[in-house]
Amino acid sequence: MLVADDEPPIRLLCEVNLSLAGMEVLQASDGEEALAAARSQAPDIILLDLMMPRVDGWTVAQKLAEDERTSGIPFLFLTARATPADRRRAEALGALGYILKPFDPVRLAPVVAEVVARCRLGETDAIRRERPATLWPADLDDG
Amino acid sequence: MAAAQPGRQKERGTTGNFSSLRRSSTALGWAAAVIGPAIISSLDLLANRPSPRIIGFLLLLAVALAANLGGFWPGLFATLLATVTLDFFYTPPRHDIVPGTGDEFAGVALFFVVAVLISQLFVRRRAVQRESEAATARANRLQRVTARLAEAMTPQAVLDAVVTEGVEAAEARAGAIGLLAADGETVEIVAARGYDSDAFSGWETFPLSSETPMAEAIRDRESFFFDTTAERDARFPSMAGIQGPSHGLAILPLLVEGRAIGGIAFTFRTEVEFDDHRRALKATLAQQAAQALERVRLYQAERALRERMTFLADASELLGSSLDYEATLTQLARLAVPGMATWCAIDIVVPDGSVRRLAVAHEDPARVAWAERLGEEYPPDPDAPMGVHNVLRTQTAEFVPEIPQELLEQAARGDERLLRIVRELGLRSAITVPLVARGRALGAVTLIRDDTAPRYTELDLDLASELARRAAAAIDNATLYREAERRGNASRALAHVDDGVVLLDEEGAVVSINPAAARILSVDESAVVGEDPAATIPSWAAIEQNARPDPGRTRGPVALPLLAEGGGEQWISVSGVAFGDGIVYALRDVTEERLLERDRSDFVATASHELRTPLAAVLGAVKTIRRTDVTIDPEQREALMEMIDREAERLSGIVGQILLAGQLDSGRLHLAVEQFDPVALTRSVVDSAELHLPADIDLRILVPGDVPPVAGDANQLRQVLTNLVDNAVKYSPQGGEVELRLARNGQFARIEVSDNGLGIPGDEHERIFEKFYRLDPGLTRGVNGTGLGLYISKELVERMSGRISVRSELGRGSTFVVEVPLAV
Numbered sequence: 001m002l003v004a005d006d007e008p009p010i011r012l013l014c015e016v017n018l019s020l021a022g023m024e025v026l027q028a029s030d031g032e033e034a035l036a037a038a039r040s041q042a043p044d045i046i047l048l049d050l051m052m053p054r055v056d057g058w059t060v061a062q063k064l065a066e067d068e069r070t071s072g073i074p075f076l077f078l079t080a081r082a083t084p085a086d087r088r089r090a091e092a093l094g095a096l097g098y099i100l101k102p103f104d105p106v107r108l109a110p111v112v113a114e115v116v117a118r119c120r121l122g123e124t125d126a127i128r129r130e131r132p133a134t135l136w137p138a139d140l141d142d143g
Numbered sequence: 144m145a146a147a148q149p150g151r152q153k154e155r156g157t158t159g160n161f162s163s164l165r166r167s168s169t170a171l172g173w174a175a176a177v178i179g180p181a182i183i184s185s186l187d188l189l190a191n192r193p194s195p196r197i198i199g200f201l202l203l204l205a206v207a208l209a210a211n212l213g214g215f216w217p218g219l220f221a222t223l224l225a226t227v228t229l230d231f232f233y234t235p236p237r238h239d240i241v242p243g244t245g246d247e248f249a250g251v252a253l254f255f256v257v258a259v260l261i262s263q264l265f266v267r268r269r270a271v272q273r274e275s276e277a278a279t280a281r282a283n284r285l286q287r288v289t290a291r292l293a294e295a296m297t298p299q300a301v302l303d304a305v306v307t308e309g310v311e312a313a314e315a316r317a318g319a320i321g322l323l324a325a326d327g328e329t330v331e332i333v334a335a336r337g338y339d340s341d342a343f344s345g346w347e348t349f350p351l352s353s354e355t356p357m358a359e360a361i362r363d364r365e366s367f368f369f370d371t372t373a374e375r376d377a378r379f380p381s382m383a384g385i386q387g388p389s390h391g392l393a394i395l396p397l398l399v400e401g402r403a404i405g406g407i408a409f410t411f412r413t414e415v416e417f418d419d420h421r422r423a424l425k426a427t428l429a430q431q432a433a434q435a436l437e438r439v440r441l442y443q444a445e446r447a448l449r450e451r452m453t454f455l456a457d458a459s460e461l462l463g464s465s466l467d468y469e470a471t472l473t474q475l476a477r478l479a480v481p482g483m484a485t486w487c488a489i490d491i492v493v494p495d496g497s498v499r500r501l502a503v504a505h506e507d508p509a510r511v512a513w514a515e516r517l518g519e520e521y522p523p524d525p526d527a528p529m530g531v532h533n534v535l536r537t538q539t540a541e542f543v544p545e546i547p548q549e550l551l552e553q554a555a556r557g558d559e560r561l562l563r564i565v566r567e568l569g570l571r572s573a574i575t576v577p578l579v580a581r582g583r584a585l586g587a588v589t590l591i592r593d594d595t596a597p598r599y600t601e602l603d604l605d606l607a608s609e610l611a612r613r614a615a616a617a618i619d620n621a622t623l624y625r626e627a628e629r630r631g632n633a634s635r636a637l638a639h640v641d642d643g644v645v646l647l648d649e650e651g652a653v654v655s656i657n658p659a660a661a662r663i664l665s666v667d668e669s670a671v672v673g674e675d676p677a678a679t680i681p682s683w684a685a686i687e688q689n690a691r692p693d694p695g696r697t698r699g700p701v702a703l704p705l706l707a708e709g710g711g712e713q714w715i716s717v718s719g720v721a722f723g724d725g726i727v728y729a730l731r732d733v734t735e736e737r738l739l740e741r742d743r744s745d746f747v748a749t750a751s752h753e754l755r756t757p758l759a760a761v762l763g764a765v766k767t768i769r770r771t772d773v774t775i776d777p778e779q780r781e782a783l784m785e786m787i788d789r790e791a792e793r794l795s796g797i798v799g800q801i802l803l804a805g806q807l808d809s810g811r812l813h814l815a816v817e818q819f820d821p822v823a824l825t826r827s828v829v830d831s832a833e834l835h836l837p838a839d840i841d842l843r844i845l846v847p848g849d850v851p852p853v854a855g856d857a858n859q860l861r862q863v864l865t866n867l868v869d870n871a872v873k874y875s876p877q878g879g880e881v882e883l884r885l886a887r888n889g890q891f892a893r894i895e896v897s898d899n900g901l902g903i904p905g906d907e908h909e910r911i912f913e914k915f916y917r918l919d920p921g922l923t924r925g926v927n928g929t930g931l932g933l934y935i936s937k938e939l940v941e942r943m944s945g946r947i948s949v950r951s952e953l954g955r956g957s958t959f960v961v962e963v964p965l966a967v
Contacts, residue, residue, distance in 0.1 A: 009760030009786045013767060016783070020773045051752070053876065080755035083748065101759035106766045 001112065002026040002041065004034030004060065005049040005078065013105040014047060021109035023116075031055025035063055038070045044116045046075040047099075050086070061093045074119050074127075076112070076135060078103065087136075096127055097135025111135065172213010176221030179205020180228040187232040195233045199254055202229055206258045210265035218262035226255040281424060284312035288428065292435035301439050302334030305407065305432040310337055313393070313425055315409035320397070320432065321357050322405035324348070325600060330358055330405070337410070354381050356394040357406040364403050366395040366426065368417040391415025393425045397433035404440075407432055451606045454483060458610055462617035466624055469501060472586075475614060476504035483606070484590035486514070486570075490531045491578075491586035491618075498523075498531060501586070521561055530554075531575060535584040540576040540611075542604045569594040574604055576611035580619035588614065643715075643730035651675060654725065663715055663732050664705075682706060682715075690719040690728060697721075702733055712738075745915040745930070753797050753929045760790035800931045803862075804914065807938045814856040814942050818966040821853045821860075821892045822846055822885055828864040829883060832872070839878025842868070846885045853892045854966040855943035863936040863947075867896040867959050870932060874957070875900030891945070891962035899956035908949050912937040936961075 001023050003014040008029075015025045026041055028034035030052045038046060046064070050057035057077060064070040076097040077090050090098045096115060099108065111134050118127055127135075183201050186193060202225035210218025227240070230251045236243045291304035302320050310318040317337025321330045331348045351358050356367050356379055369375035369392040376383040391411035396403045407429050415421070458475055465471050472489045479487040487504045503514045525532045529550070534541055543550065551570070555562035571594045578586040588611050592599060634655065637644050643660025647653055653671050661668045664680050676683045682705040692698035699718030706713075714737040719728050764783040768775065775783075806812035829844050836842055853860075864883075871881040875898050884895045903911060910916050915930040940947045944964050951957035 007756055007760070009764070009790055010756075012779075012782060012786060013760065013763035016767055016775065016779050017770075020770075020775075080752040080759070081748075082751055082755070101755040102762040103759060104766055105763040106770055 001045045001047070001116070002028060002034065002037050002043040003047040003078075004028040004031065004037075004052065004057070005047075006030055006052045007049070010049070010078070010101070014108075017105040017109045018112060021113050023109075023113065031057065031060045034060050035070075038064060038073060039067065042069070043073060044119065045096075045112060046073055047078045047112070048075050048095075050077060050079040050081050058089070058093070061090075061095065065094065074115065074124050076115070094128070096124070097132075098137075099135065100137050107134075169213050169217070172209050172211070172217035173220070175205060175212055176209035176217040176224060179208060179221060180224040183225075184228045184232050187237075195229070195250075198233045199229060202254070203258055203261050206262050207265045210262040211269050214269055215266045218266050219259075222255065222258040222262045225258050226251060229254050281312065284308065285424070285427060285431075288312050289431055292431055295435060295439060296442065298333070298436065298439055298443070301432065301435045304435070305428070306334050306336035309407070309428045309432065310409065313409045313421075313428055314411070315393070316390070316412040317410040319408045320405060321361070321408075322397075322436070323351065323361060323403065327351070330361060333405075354379060356382075356392070357408055360394045360396045360406045361403045364396045364398060364401075366393070366422075366429075368393050368422060368425075370416055371414045389414050391417065393417065393422075395425055395429035397429055397436060399433050399437040404433060404436060447602070450482060451602070454478065455606065455609060455613075459613055462613055466621040468618045468621040471617065472614065473502040473504075475610075476502040476588075479588075479590060480504045481506045481596075483603075485593040485596055486589075486591040488514075488531075488589040488591075489586060490535075490589070492535060492584060498525070498535065498586075517564065521558070524556065527554075531587045531589060534575045534577045534587045538577045538579050538584050540574065540604065540608060542599065542601075543573045544598050544600070546570050546573055571596070572598040574599050574607045576604075576607045578611050578615035578618060580615040585615055585618050587611075641731075643728075643732075645676070645728040645730065646725060647676065647728070648725045651726075653679075660728075660730050663730050686715075686717050686728065686730075690717040692719040692721040692726065694721050700729075700731075702737065742915055749915055749930050750797075750801060754794065757790040757794040757797070761787050761794065764790075797929055800929055800935060803935055804931045807935065812942075814859055814939070816854055817857060818852045818854055819857040820850075821894065821963065822850055824857055824861055825864060825883055825885055825894060828861055828868060831865065832868045837872065837878065840872050840875060841880045842872075842883075843880065844883045844885075848886060850885050850887050850892050852966045853963045855945070855963050856939075859939045860943070860961075860963060863939050863961060864894065864896070866932045866936050867961070870959075871896055871898035871900065871957070874898065879956070887965070888962060890965050892965060894961045894963070895958055896961075897956065897958040902953045902955045903949065903951040903957055904953045905951075908951065911949065912947070
């Protein structure tokens with residue numbers, strides 16, 4: 001899996017917990033790195049921050065979809081932007097989930113593992129339809 | 144007519160005196176006829192008897208006296224008696240009825256002839272005298288009638304004069320006058336005298352078309368003279384049932400200029416032979432009565448007209464005297480009583496559509512109070528088929544010349560007490576007129592007369608209608624004036640409010656625009672009024688599109704961005720209200736509110752984002768460290784611990800900034816004023832920064848000359864410099880040099896912080912010091928921040944009476960310049 005975030009603490013937390021869950025964790029500190037890694041390494045899933053230097057998360061998601069090598073890779077947003085408009089935009093871009101910071105990296109690990117497992121079974125669209133609460137938290141800011 | 148009832152009343156007055164005088168005169172005649180010759184015959188007993196010539200002369204004297212006093216029969220009797228006396232006592236042979244000689248017989252016969260002639264002469268003289276006396280009496284009576292008629296000023300006085308004097312003058316037993324009513328169809332007995340009190344029971348009024356002598360007399364303008372009851376019954380068989388001794392009856396029309404206004408009837412005690420004299424007398428009486436009645440009618444009409452005109456003039460003056468129409472109408476009601484009405488009530492329609500009794504007037508104030516209480520106790524039924532509500536509904540006057548009992552019963556609505564009260568009031572005649580102005584019923588005036596006053600006529604209705612028209616116009620004027628005044632006040636008020644108001648007429652042209660609206664829309668009032676706003680107001684299209692209401696509706700308020708003068712941002716809140724005569728738009732400049740609102744929402748978004756990231760790190764690290772299901776590598780554990788430390792510090796810094804900004808906003812932050820060395824302070828800031836400086840940043844400090852101590856808050860200046868250094872490092876993502884230079888600049892110490900990082904475009908130089916302002920994310924390359932650092936720096940420096948500014952170019956780094964006043 002790939003975690004793309006310009007904040008080292010977030011990358012560290014993901015690495016520690018997801019590795020412990022048996023996943024191989026790739027890291028990218030901005031959008032360009034993320035796109036490069038996605039194309040070259042073909043991860044099973046991408047955790048994507050929105051506010052990143054150079055290329056932001058929105059653009060990354062768009063470009064992933066445009067490229068046939070990466071269009072099949074499921075992705076979740078992991079962000080501090082907590083407005084309903086952002087979440088609607090994420091949904092429109094085909095994200096599997098929209099996880100708000102702060103988040104519990106310990107619980108995130110099995111959730112991501114399950115998503116990966118189901119995607120391998122070809123249930124990507126089913127997850128999109130189900131919109132499980134674990135991937136779409138409700139506590140958004142009103143602003 | 145029941146004019147032929149037997150007269151049981153005694154005849155009184157001069158007519159009676161005449162006949163008794165006449166009777167006594169006749170008795171005296173007889174006395175003279177008997178006593179005269181008797182006395183003369185007794186002269187025979189005297190020793191010295193008078194000569195026969197003297198006796199003859201005396202006897203002729205007695206005959207003349209008897210004839211003169213007693214008329215024909217006493218005269219004749221006296222003549223015979225005198226002839227016998229002369230023959231018996233004074234013609235030889237005396238005491239023998241047969242004359243002695245032919246000469247003597249001739250003498251007696253001559254005497255007889257002379258006596259007869261003298262008797263006839265005096266009888267005739269007496270008759271002539273009688274006739275002359277009667278004529279004089281008739282003339283006197285007629286004159287009296289005329290005199291009384293001339294004095295009469297009211298119809299009643301005329302009638303009294305005609306029936307009292309007239310009956311006498313006509314030598315009748317009783318008389319009556321009937322007048323044609325206003326409807327022209329009914330005859331009404333208005334005066335009668337000499338009849339039994341119940342003689343006209345059921346005959347007070349009767350139709351003109353009826354088969355009665357008076358109706359016919361009026362109808363055909365023809366007089367009837369019936370010498371006897373039989374004659375009357377032959378002509379009018381319907382009257383045959385009326386019993387009583389046969390008597391004469393005269394019925395004549397009362398004619399004015401050939402028009403019959405009524406009829407007059409005279410009933411006589413006995414049968415009468417209506418000779419020409421008598422007929423002429425009756426005709427004269429009728430004519431006099433008719434003229435007098437007409438004169439009085441004209442006089443009354445003229446006086447009534449004058450009274451009406453006076454009333455109308457007074458009322459008009461009153462109505463024009465004040466704009467307080469409620470007070471005016473109350474006075475108007477008082478003006479109407481008692482001349483125009485016994486009761487006058489004025490009701491008005493109040494703004495909510497209900498009807499309020501404004502005034503009740505009556506001569507007696509106690510009655511007014513009583514009526515007002517009654518009105519409250521028994522409010523009028525809005526659905527009643529007659530009355531004020533109906534008049535207001537139909538805007539048509541109600542005219543009830545004679546209030547029928549049924550109407551009172553209907554008005555009482557089955558309430559016995561109310562019905563009794565209403566009956567006791569004796570209400571006779573009523574007019575209710577609406578007060579209508581410009582098609583709207585504003586109220587109603589009700590005039591009521593009781594049975595002490597005459598019935599209302601069409602003339603009164605006309606007067607009331609005219610009065611109502613004027614009163615309504617006065618109310619309307621007062622209302623319009625008040626409205627105009629109110630509008631005047633409103634427009635004065637509008638000139639001073641901060642909210643903009645634009646009024647459009649039905650065609651969509653600007654009727655008025657207040658100064659606030661002109662200011663908000665950046666237009667000149669004079670250039671806009673009377674014009675199509677779309678052509679004269681630049682932002683009008685947007686306003687119309689977003690706030691133009693449908694007819695009768697309200698739309699908005701809605702906030703709109705306008706193109707402000709000078710290209711700045713301007714927001715207005717606009718709402719439109721459509722009313723009868725056009726549309727009114729209310730505008731408010733909400734730019735301030737809008738900016739504040741955006742600040743708030745920016746703050747929430749920024750603070751939320753800025754707090755979430757370090758919080759996520761701290762929270763995630765703690766949860767990871769506390770995991771018991773797996774063992775965490777000690778190296779990773781240490782990295783997490785360090786992360787908690789660093790991110791908690793960052794969190795604390797952000798919270799500190801937010802609190803500081805809040806304190807600055809509310810003015811709660813108090814800065815110390817102390818003297819300190821700016822160079823030492825700057826060095827300590829650089830030293831602290833060195834501790835966690837990225838490897839690719841080269842931080843230097845340059846102090847080319849002496850810098851004297853400054854006055855201010857050392858801690859806060861440290862905060863400012865730390866923030867500027869942090870920014871310089873943050874916005875140099877590719878690394879580079881960060882240089883601090885200190886120098887004296889006049890009365891200030893100048894500290895410059897330069898980097899060769901991303902730089903700031905020229906048009907952003909002002910705005911970066913605004914609260915929450917952040918450069919376009921594309922320019923910041925993902926550099927985070929609360930947007931408070933520079934705002935806080937600027938506020939702090941300015942509160943130390945210093946200045947802060949920036950020199951920068953995109954891609955070529957930035958130099959922030961802080962100047963702090965030197966200590967004196």
